Amino acid sequence: MSDVKMDKIMTNKQLAARLRAQARQRRRAFLDAVRALDTSLADDLLALPADEWADLPALHASPQLQAQIKLLKRVDAALCQWRLGLYGLCSDCEAPLPPELLWQDPCRQRCAPCEEKYNKAQHGVWEL
Numbered sequence: 001m002s003d004v005k006m007d008k009i010m011t012n013k014q015l016a017a018r019l020r021a022q023a024r025q026r027r028r029a030f031l032d033a034v035r036a037l038d039t040s041l042a043d044d045l046l047a048l049p050a051d052e053w054a055d056l057p058a059l060h061a062s063p064q065l066q067a068q069i070k071l072l073k074r075v076d077a078a079l080c081q082w083r084l085g086l087y088g089l090c091s092d093c094e095a096p097l098p099p100e101l102l103w104q105d106p107c108r109q110r111c112a113p114c115e116e117k118y119n120k121a122q123h124g125v126w127e128l
């Protein structure tokens, strides 16, 4: 096996470890936030698989949790892509994302040009 190939395998493993670490950290922070609001809701969460937490309807009544729910959904989407073998591909154009972008943000979904287009669309600004 060439050195280049070896490097790539290491990088993918490191990226996977980083993604899993981020998932654990976000889920723990989320559980703490829910528990601070409502301990019985936290118990409901623990009865579910962690990748279903963001979909629990009772959580959506709490405005203070919405930012964290968004983060959880991003991490869930990235883990799901990993399982499907699609991790690290832009969700719009399917171009491989540079490993350094994934390192900065393991839940990154889009390459730089698609991210820019997406952000413009989110803000209702279209390029002519």
Ligand SMILES: [Zn+2]
Pocket (backbone or CB within 6 Å): 090, 091, 092, 093, 094, 095, 110, 111, 112, 113, 114, 115
């Ligand atoms: Zn793209």
